[in-house]
Amino acid sequence: xxxxxxxxxxxxxxxxxxxxxxxxxxxxxxxxxxxxxxxxxxxxxxxxxxxxxxxxxxxxxxxxxxxxxxxxxxxxxxxxxxxxxxxxxxxxxxxxxxxxxxxxxxxxxxxxxxxxxxxxxxxxxxxxxxxxxxxxxxxxxxxxxxxxxxxxxxxxxxxxxxxxxxxxxxxxxxxxxxxxxxxxxxxxxx
Amino acid sequence: xxxxxxxxxxxxxxxxxxxxxxxxxxxxxxxxxxxxxxxxxxxxxxxxxxxxxxxxxxxxxxxxxxxxxxxxxxxxxxxxxxxxxxxxxxxxxxxxxxxxxxxxxxxxxxxxxxxxxxxxxxxxxxxxxxxxxxxxxxxxxxxxxxxxxxxxxxxxxxxxxxxxxxxxxxxxxxxxxxxxxxxxxxxxxx
DNA sequence: TATCGTGGGCTAACAGCGTTAGCCAGCCCC
DNA sequence: GGGGCTGGCTAACGCTGTTAGCCCACGATA
Numbered sequence: 001x002x003x004x005x006x007x008x009x010x011x012x013x014x015x016x017x018x019x020x021x022x023x024x025x026x027x028x029x030x031x032x033x034x035x036x037x038x039x040x041x042x043x044x045x046x047x048x049x050x051x052x053x054x055x056x057x058x059x060x061x062x063x064x065x066x067x068x069x070x071x072x073x074x075x076x077x078x079x080x081x082x083x084x085x086x087x088x089x090x091x092x093x094x095x096x097x098x099x100x101x102x103x104x105x106x107x108x109x110x111x112x113x114x115x116x117x118x119x120x121x122x123x124x125x126x127x128x129x130x131x132x133x134x135x136x137x138x139x140x141x142x143x144x145x146x147x148x149x150x151x152x153x154x155x156x157x158x159x160x161x162x163x164x165x166x167x168x169x170x171x172x173x174x175x176x177x178x179x180x181x182x183x184x185x186x187x188x189x190x
Numbered sequence: 191x192x193x194x195x196x197x198x199x200x201x202x203x204x205x206x207x208x209x210x211x212x213x214x215x216x217x218x219x220x221x222x223x224x225x226x227x228x229x230x231x232x233x234x235x236x237x238x239x240x241x242x243x244x245x246x247x248x249x250x251x252x253x254x255x256x257x258x259x260x261x262x263x264x265x266x267x268x269x270x271x272x273x274x275x276x277x278x279x280x281x282x283x284x285x286x287x288x289x290x291x292x293x294x295x296x297x298x299x300x301x302x303x304x305x306x307x308x309x310x311x312x313x314x315x316x317x318x319x320x321x322x323x324x325x326x327x328x329x330x331x332x333x334x335x336x337x338x339x340x341x342x343x344x345x346x347x348x349x350x351x352x353x354x355x356x357x358x359x360x361x362x363x364x365x366x367x368x369x370x371x372x373x374x375x376x377x378x379x380x
Numbered sequence: 381t382a383t384c385g386t387g388g389g390c391t392a393a394c395a396g397c398g399t400t401a402g403c404c405a406g407c408c409c410c
Numbered sequence: 411g412g413g414g415c416t417g418g419c420t421a422a423c424g425c426t427g428t429t430a431g432c433c434c435a436c437g438a439t440a
Contacts, residue, residue, distance in 0.1 A: 046388090114349075
């Protein structure tokens with residue numbers, strides 16, 4: 001692994017962390033199909049089987065990427081909130097920007113169930129808790145807004161909006177719809 | 191391919207249609223990892239390379255599945271609307287039920303950009319047009335509601351809601367938020 | 381100082397993947 | 411009856427994740 005044009009000493013960081021970091025770079029640069037064990041190994045100057053001295057399998061690596069992703073998303077929320085402004089607006093803007101900057105990681109993070117015991121669960125819940133706080137602890141509206149934001153991002157990344165759609169405007173409408181008290185919906189869908 | 195325990199005559203249906211149908215069954219039964227060219231061929235009693243006499247590649251097959259999926263979703267909207275009731279409620283309930291019945295096809299349909307010229311575009315637009323009609327032609331609210339529904343479904347399928355979350359209630363709140371005129375959001379997100 | 385365990389590389393290999401090339405049997409049409 | 415098309419086939423290529431087994435260097439220990 002090269003850092004500043006120099007080969008990094010192996011002892012500099014834990015090898016497992018190196019692997020996860022390289023995997024993340026590879027994923028964002030080449031997309032999910034480019035995230036291969038041989039590719040990661042090549043980037044590190046070793047052979048693929050050696051990776052298994054540090055991780056159990058590819059899925060464990062993906063879960064580590066997911067955990068890092070949610071941690072970083074939470075940090076982005078923190079940083080943006082520190083600048084002030086309406087928390088709901090700040091969080092929704094940050095969410096969209098974050099997803100557009102790391103589309104492949106975003107897709108990986110949200111496309112499959114997480115193993116129950118993983119630290120990925122913890123970092124995901126931290127990010128979700130920040131959204132909940134922005135909605136003053138209203139679980140229902142926070143969940144609905146999260147789902148809206150997630151749907152908007154995935155549809156945008158999958159190029160599913162018409163050319164002439166004003167995506168920013170749709171965001172505003174959606175967020176506005178959840179930012180205030182609901183019009184007392186009757187009951188629960190089955 | 192067996193039908194009612196009897197080997198179906200090849201002439202009974204177009205071979206390409208057979209391939210697509212078998213692929214759809216395989217996808218839903220075994221998940222995306224089980225959707226392999228060799229698996230499809232095995233199911234049909236032929237060898238994998240023979241499939242390429244009928245389709246160009248695996249992606250074309252997936253796009254055919256996507257087109258069928260959106261067609262079927264539109265049909266489900268039609269059938270449900272014919273029973274009467276508030277169109278927005280009917281469509282949202284149908285959407286959720288449909289997705290839960292074909293989770294793998296649903297994920298396939300919505301996880302990647304579609305080729306521009308495919309008939310998949312047409313069937314997708316038909317389904318979207320029906321949602322638009324339910325929202326009385328209000329593009330913005332229809333799009334926002336579609337995104338909300340899509341987010342809800344993918345989060346539910348990825349098991350991302352807490353055990354104790356009342357998903358039906360969150361649906362109701364979200365749909366209610368979009369069913370009425372918005373509280374005039376100011377401007378557009380960048 | 382000699383030995384031993386271990387961490388972390390390596391090669392070879394396996395099964396499965398999508399896909400291509402090239403061959404060939406059977407059928408329809410002139 | 412011969413020609414071309416349809417739709418099978420086998421063999422093979424390069425890729426994937428992963429396992430088995432080997433080995434070297436290093437740090438601790440007797």
